[in-house]
Amino acid sequence: MTLTRSRTLWLRTEPLHAVIYFEERCRDLGRALGLKGFWMGYFAARTAPMGPVESGAATAALGVFAPGMVARALPAAWQYASPGRIVEERAVYTARALRSLVPDIDDRARELRAPLASMVEDAPSLARPLFTANREASERSDPVQHVWQLATCVREFRGDAHVAALADHGLDACQALVLAAATGRVDRDTIRQDRGWTEEEWAQAVDRLHARGLVDADGHITERGCTERELIEDATDRLAARLLRPLGARDADTLLAALDHPVRQILAAEVLPFPNPIGLPRPTG
Numbered sequence: 001m002t003l004t005r006s007r008t009l010w011l012r013t014e015p016l017h018a019v020i021y022f023e024e025r026c027r028d029l030g031r032a033l034g035l036k037g038f039w040m041g042y043f044a045a046r047t048a049p050m051g052p053v054e055s056g057a058a059t060a061a062l063g064v065f066a067p068g069m070v071a072r073a074l075p076a077a078w079q080y081a082s083p084g085r086i087v088e089e090r091a092v093y094t095a096r097a098l099r100s101l102v103p104d105i106d107d108r109a110r111e112l113r114a115p116l117a118s119m120v121e122d123a124p125s126l127a128r129p130l131f132t133a134n135r136e137a138s139e140r141s142d143p144v145q146h147v148w149q150l151a152t153c154v155r156e157f158r159g160d161a162h163v164a165a166l167a168d169h170g171l172d173a174c175q176a177l178v179l180a181a182a183t184g185r186v187d188r189d190t191i192r193q194d195r196g197w198t199e200e201e202w203a204q205a206v207d208r209l210h211a212r213g214l215v216d217a218d219g220h221i222t223e224r225g226c227t228e229r230e231l232i233e234d235a236t237d238r239l240a241a242r243l244l245r246p247l248g249a250r251d252a253d254t255l256l257a258a259l260d261h262p263v264r265q266i267l268a269a270e271v272l273p274f275p276n277p278i279g280l281p282r283p284t285g
Contacts (some may be wrong), residue, residue: 006241012259016151033081045076048086048131063163064209069196109143116150122246130156161239174205182221
């Protein structure tokens with residue numbers, strides 16, 4: 001499979017998954033379950049498939065959040081709502097949102113379920129904690145819930161791969177965000193605050209990247225830094241391309257084409273902001 005198909009798979013599954021973060025009613029999920037604020041809801045919903053995980057394990061799996069930010073939410077969240085309940089409710093909320101955003105999503109789901117399930121069932125679990133946990137929670141009788149959960153598996157498979165690529169290139173969590181912000185992929189101030197890093201921690205990460213020649217003294221990207229970032233994205237695409245193996249080129253292209261319609265409707269509804277903290281680029285064409 002080409003890296004282009006792997007990247008396109010991300011572009012056409014990430015918006016499906018991301019309604020849970022940005023759609024207005026989905027953003028209220030945590031509060032509806034008795035969790036304290038958006039971020040406790042975020043960390044609980046994101047990690048619930050892993051069970052009542054502690055903050056250290058969650059921080060390592062998520063990859064780019066400040067440890068203190070995660071520790072303020074986990075494991076405290078589990079005293080308000082069990083992981084099992086959260087997994088069930090997030091599927092209900094996102095399916096409801098998708099049916100509102102994509103009126104024919106039930107028809108589309110019938111077309112999408114089989115190829116997405118084929119990829120998810122065939123994919124390896126080794127060193128992919130968020131993907132594996134989501135796969136174990138993926139079976140749904142409701143077709144829209146099932147498609148959302150499968151898209152989430154695809155998304156977390158790529159996310160696990162991306163965290164591995166960052167580590168392989170010698171970047172810690174804050175450095176990874178500094179480098180992404182330096183390329184313009186994400187907004188500097190927004191991503192620093194949303195991921196829980198202080199100005200001092202951010203400045204220290206800039207210094208470490210400057211010592212490697214990846215940014216200049218002011219935190220601006222260097223040519224070497226651009227190359228490093230491209231290598232990280234290429235490595236992520238290569239590792240995530242494993243998902244497409246059971247489909248073959250023709251079926252993969254058919255799946256990507258089928259995903260285009262619902263994703264365009266989600267984007268047209270302006271549910272996702274641009275720029276956004278997940279690094280999803282503004283669509284063209």
